[in-house]
Amino acid sequence: MRWIRGIIAAAALLTVTACGEQAATTESGAGEAEKAPPASKELSRAPEEVPRDGPVPMGQIDASALPDGYPVDVAVSDEGRTLTVVAQEGGCTKVSATVAEQNDERIEVKLVESKPADKNVMCTMDMRYPPLTVELDEPLERRVVVLDYERATH
The missing domain is CATH 2.60.40 (Immunoglobulin-like)
Structure with a gap:
């Protein structure tokens, strides 16, 4: 049973680490062309939309x-x-x-x-x-x- 908990904890740690590394790469300037525009709360729409x-x-x-x-x-x-x-x-x-x-x-x-x-x-x-x-x-x-x-x- 302990080994299952260990595997789950390791998977969670790898997921968090991978997400952190990806964010760090984007914030450092590498891959600047891939950076998505900031999401806005309100999108303007034309009347027909x-x-x-x-x-x-x-x-x-x-x-x-x-x-x-x-x-x-x-x-x-x-x-x-x-x-x-x-x-x-x-x-x-x-x-x-x-x-x-x-x-x-x-x-x-x-x-x-x-x-x-x-x-x-x-x-x-x-x-x-x-x-x-x-x-x-x-x-x-x-x-x-x-x-x-x-x-x-x-």
Whole structure:
């Protein structure tokens, strides 16, 4: 059994060493032509390149109303007519999503985290990140997704 652990440790060390050597070669200037351009968080797109399926670009999401540390992960599918928002809930709380407003410039998605009114309920200490879907009247296109947050008791 010990020899298996030794082989796994050696393989991990070789992998880390190989990755370190490759990075050092790229940083030292050797192979400068092979160096990839730095990845940017936001890629600019021409109007005809607006994604109809896949992740919504961060520049198209307004998450300023979300609590600190809340996930900001929104995707579009069904030819731009369905939004999937990753929400956060934990313990006894349950989260839901609804479209509060849709117009030509923005779509407001309200995330409501509900907790039981009874304070004597025992709750676990886990965090869950359920994907919630909402349907849009028209495809997302260039509209901004505004994420709103509210806490409620039930």
